[in-house]
Amino acid sequence: xxxxxxxxxxxxxxxxxxxxxxxxxxxxxxxxxxxxxxxxxxxxxxxxxxxxxxxxxxxxxxxxxxxxxxxxxxxxxxxxxxxxxxxxxxxxxxxxxxxxxxxxxxxxxxxxxxxxxxxxxxxxxxxxxxxxxxxxxxxxxxxxxxxxxxxxxxxxxxxxxxxxxxxxxxxxxxxxxxxxxxxxxxxxxxxxxxxxxxxxxxxxxxxxxxxxxxxxxxxxxxxxxxxxxxxxxxxxxxxxxxxxxxxxxxxxxxxxxxxxxxxxxxxxxxxxxxxxxxxxxxxxxxxxxxxxxxxxxxxxxxxxxxxxxxxxxxxxxxxxxxxxxxxxxxxxxxxxxxxxxxxxxxxxxxxxxxxxxxxxxxxxxxxxxxxxxxxxxxxxxxxxxxxxxxxxxxxxxxxxxxxxxxxxxxxxxxxxxxxxxxxxxxxxxxxxxxxxxxxxxxxxxxxxxxxxxxxxxxxxxxxxxxxxxxxxxxxxxxxxxxxxxxxxxxxxxxxxxxxxx
Amino acid sequence: xxxxxxxxxxxxxxxxxxxxxxxxxxxxxxxxxxxxxxxxxxxxxxxxxxxxxxxxxxxxxxxxxxxxxxxxxxxxxxxxxxxxxxxxxxxxxxxxxxxxxxxxxxxxxxxxxxxxxxxxxxxxxxxxxxxxxxxxxxxxxxxxxxxxxxxxxxxxxxxxxxxxxxxxxxxxxxxxxxxxxxxxxxxxxxxxxxxxxxxxxxxxxxxxxxxxxxxxxxxxxxxxxxxxxxxxxxxxxxxxxxxxxxxxxxxxxxxxxxxxxxxxxxxxxxxxxxxxxxxxxxxxxxxxxxxxxxxxxxxxxxxxxxxxxxxxxxxxxxxxxxxxxxxxxxxxxxxxxxxxxxxxxxxxxxxxxxxxxxxxxxxxxxxxxxxxxxxxxxxxxxx
Numbered sequence: 001x002x003x004x005x006x007x008x009x010x011x012x013x014x015x016x017x018x019x020x021x022x023x024x025x026x027x028x029x030x031x032x033x034x035x036x037x038x039x040x041x042x043x044x045x046x047x048x049x050x051x052x053x054x055x056x057x058x059x060x061x062x063x064x065x066x067x068x069x070x071x072x073x074x075x076x077x078x079x080x081x082x083x084x085x086x087x088x089x090x091x092x093x094x095x096x097x098x099x100x101x102x103x104x105x106x107x108x109x110x111x112x113x114x115x116x117x118x119x120x121x122x123x124x125x126x127x128x129x130x131x132x133x134x135x136x137x138x139x140x141x142x143x144x145x146x147x148x149x150x151x152x153x154x155x156x157x158x159x160x161x162x163x164x165x166x167x168x169x170x171x172x173x174x175x176x177x178x179x180x181x182x183x184x185x186x187x188x189x190x191x192x193x194x195x196x197x198x199x200x201x202x203x204x205x206x207x208x209x210x211x212x213x214x215x216x217x218x219x220x221x222x223x224x225x226x227x228x229x230x231x232x233x234x235x236x237x238x239x240x241x242x243x244x245x246x247x248x249x250x251x252x253x254x255x256x257x258x259x260x261x262x263x264x265x266x267x268x269x270x271x272x273x274x275x276x277x278x279x280x281x282x283x284x285x286x287x288x289x290x291x292x293x294x295x296x297x298x299x300x301x302x303x304x305x306x307x308x309x310x311x312x313x314x315x316x317x318x319x320x321x322x323x324x325x326x327x328x329x330x331x332x333x334x335x336x337x338x339x340x341x342x343x344x345x346x347x348x349x350x351x352x353x354x355x356x357x358x359x360x361x362x363x364x365x366x367x368x369x370x371x372x373x374x375x376x377x378x379x380x381x382x383x384x385x386x387x388x389x390x391x392x393x394x395x396x397x398x399x400x401x402x403x404x405x406x407x408x409x410x411x412x413x414x415x416x417x418x419x420x421x422x423x424x425x426x427x428x429x430x431x432x433x434x435x436x437x438x439x440x441x442x443x444x445x446x447x448x449x450x451x452x453x454x455x456x457x458x459x460x461x462x463x464x465x466x467x468x469x470x471x472x473x474x475x476x477x478x479x480x481x482x483x484x485x486x487x488x489x490x491x492x493x494x495x496x497x498x499x500x501x
Numbered sequence: 502x503x504x505x506x507x508x509x510x511x512x513x514x515x516x517x518x519x520x521x522x523x524x525x526x527x528x529x530x531x532x533x534x535x536x537x538x539x540x541x542x543x544x545x546x547x548x549x550x551x552x553x554x555x556x557x558x559x560x561x562x563x564x565x566x567x568x569x570x571x572x573x574x575x576x577x578x579x580x581x582x583x584x585x586x587x588x589x590x591x592x593x594x595x596x597x598x599x600x601x602x603x604x605x606x607x608x609x610x611x612x613x614x615x616x617x618x619x620x621x622x623x624x625x626x627x628x629x630x631x632x633x634x635x636x637x638x639x640x641x642x643x644x645x646x647x648x649x650x651x652x653x654x655x656x657x658x659x660x661x662x663x664x665x666x667x668x669x670x671x672x673x674x675x676x677x678x679x680x681x682x683x684x685x686x687x688x689x690x691x692x693x694x695x696x697x698x699x700x701x702x703x704x705x706x707x708x709x710x711x712x713x714x715x716x717x718x719x720x721x722x723x724x725x726x727x728x729x730x731x732x733x734x735x736x737x738x739x740x741x742x743x744x745x746x747x748x749x750x751x752x753x754x755x756x757x758x759x760x761x762x763x764x765x766x767x768x769x770x771x772x773x774x775x776x777x778x779x780x781x782x783x784x785x786x787x788x789x790x791x792x793x794x795x796x797x798x799x800x801x802x803x804x805x806x807x808x809x810x811x812x813x814x815x816x817x818x819x820x821x822x823x824x825x826x827x828x829x830x831x832x833x834x835x836x837x838x839x840x841x842x843x844x845x846x847x848x849x850x851x852x853x854x855x856x857x858x859x860x861x862x863x864x865x866x867x868x869x870x871x872x873x874x875x876x877x878x879x880x881x882x883x884x
Contacts, residue, residue: 019673027749
């Protein structure tokens with residue numbers, strides 16, 4: 001092939017791009033039997049879910065359980081198997097739940113679909129939209145860069161700045177949005193380190209500061225993670241009880257403070273103990289700061305809307321509802337052209353919204369059909385202590401949250417917990433928090449939360465390095481939650497035993 | 502020719518070393534098929550003791566008073582046809598054994614006997630970049646070859662292209678187009694990439710077999726014969742890429758050619774052991790200019806060792822087949838007294854129509870099972 005052939009593409013031309021599907025490809029090199037098993041596992045789980053569903057459906061209802069209750073249990077069992085195993089995407093299982101409730105006659109289809117219109121669903125939707133404005137207008141990035149530049153001039157100072165800022169931002173916007181804002185800056189900072197510093201555990205500390213900060217901060221308010229509004233939706237639809245924005249935060253903040261302190265000690269003890277030169281990283285942050293320029297009108301306006309919204313949630317959520325205030329804030333963003341619909345479409349996780357509708361409808365069906373109470377009676381036979389029960393529920397949520405979607409954990413455990421509340425005299429709000437908060441406190445696995453997944457994608461984290469510090473934090477979180485639950489929550493009228501406040 | 506008449510691989514070696522007297526064919530190389538469906542390549546040489554005789558009963562190869570039947574690749578019609586872009590199809594693709602070979606860029610010889618390119622001589626190929634055929638014209642050429650029934654597989658040869666992926670990004674449109682138009686096995690011969698993930702992308706894109714041909718067995722020989730490759734690529738990258746590819750591709754689908762004569766025989770034996778240990782199938786390249794004065798008989802021990810090493814490692818021998826310029830492990834069974842029959846049985850099964858269909862289907866199924874998208878697991882965290 002000579003270079004003078006007609007019609008040939010010169011190699012000196014622009015290099016073609018890889019097809020997108022090949023960018024993130026990897027080849028499973030495990031033995032073929034293992035690969036086959038893992039592929040068939042999904043079908044086995046799908047079949048197992050269907051078999052359990054069919055088995056419960058055709059069985060005669062045991063004494064104390066109505067036929068509708070039994071059918072609700074069948075749908076619940078199917079959904080738990082699919083949610084926990086990931087055999088189907090969470091959203092599809094959520095939609096399946098709504099459809100099956102109608103088909104199986106647990107409740108009229110119209111009622112099942114109407115439960116989709118829960119306030120919690122609209123609250124989550126609006127929270128995503130607010131986060132989109134913070135992200136697209138550059139406010140989050142500006143805050144992060146300014147804080148890192150101001151407080152991150154020493155190795156531990158930089159870790160502290162990333163950790164605390166990630167936590168504080170997660171008070172106001174969903175933790176996945178915080179991670180998406182902070183991650184590129186942390187990656188830039190880590191990659192700017194000298195090779196010798198990159199070989200230490202210091203870069204791991206930077207990414208963990210982001211991940212652990214957002215995860216701990218994410219439980220502080222209803223805005224930090226979508227599991228909070230989901231739990232609130234299930235609680236409200238099933239029992240009519242609600243928790244205000246301010247009460248939620250009042251209950252969680254002491255725990256958040258304890259965990260932030262423990263998390264920081266673990267971070268510095270395990271990862272940020274070696275002396276490293278972070279001058280190149282400081283320079284990289286300074287360069288980013290110089291590129292920011294003056295704060296724009298849009299950034300100021302978004303900050304203002306966010307501030308007014310938080311104040312309104314704190315003082316007027318009983319009157320207008322959390323979702324109402326959030327949606328009004330979104331309307332304000334559109335009125336002032338601070339957000340476009342295209343940006344909303346790109347930022348909102350529509351799958352989560354759909355999944356929540358299904359989970360809330362299922363929770364409500366279990367409650368209305370007395371299936372939750374029936375399950376609770378069965379579980380209640382194992383223990384008579386409300387404290388042991390709460391400890392067990394919170395530990396289960398904590399452990400499952402490490403490997404499963406937090407929302408799936410809440411959707412699977414909370415309905416059962418609510419069924420147990422009456423029998424053990426538990427405060428419904430305290431119980432809801434006892435299950436929801438630990439589900440969000442995850443420290444080791446990349447699949448457990450978007451923040452962890454992003455931290456791993458930086459390339460500096462290895463699971464085996466996180467096992468010991470992660471276990472320490474899991475245990476600390478569980479002990480901390482139980483201490484706060486038993487000694488602090490009664491002081492603010494949230495149980496854990498009803499009427500004990 | 503007594504012994505060579507009984508051993509078609511010895512005859513293949515003899516033909517490669519001494520050429521063939523075939524005045525009717527002018528100059529250049531002839532592709533022949535010997536007994537046992539052994540593909541051979543011989544330079545036309547009027548002084549060769551092997552004389553090709555054409556007759557109504559078929560072609561025969563004569564040496565002295567002994568003769569053996571051979572089959573010549575008939576003249577192919579596609580060669581003179583032109584593609585939709587006005588390019589002669591014979592310029593785009595050639596038929597070698599069962600392969601339709603497409604050389605995608607002309608800058609690098611890449612294991613073609615007798616072709617030593619600028620890279621091999623020690624110069625990076627930046628001043629005169631190669632060029633690549635348009636995808637549509639390559640598809641025209643391959644379509645014409647398959648329609649004539651002249652080849653079963655596609656082999657892309659990609660010369661040296663600077664960059665971390667060694668040119669994979671440029672190759673992928675061709676592989677995708679072949680996958681879209683034909684149900685065939687796609688093999689690739691290229692230099693190893695610096696970015697190891699390119700190997701996984703190559704497999705995921707639809708390449709079934711890959712070869713990174715070291716040719717020189719040891720580092721000193723690589724430096725002596727191919728200083729450019731030693732300088733710009735290095736033996737360690739070859740070995741690293743081969744080792745990773747062996748984990749990614751099916752057993753026996755990662756090949757490495759070791760050219761006889763470029764290194765001492767003991768070094769070649771060591772390299773064969775090293776390659777089979779990491780799951781790579783070695784093949785012995787035969788380049789008469791490098792072998793020099795040695796006879797085909799003298800290469801017997803290398804052939805024996807090739808079969809023994811591959812058999813000992815339990816590698817699938819069926820992927821390397823119909824290579825006219827090299828001795829494959831399956832062909833090397835002719836050098837072993839009592840060669841085990843199972844590899845041969847599997848090999849023969851894969852060669853018939855049903856076996857070939859099964860091979861293609863299994864290759865596709867394996868890819869479906871093994872290739873996964875990282876984004877899928879990332880999505881599971883609901884970002």
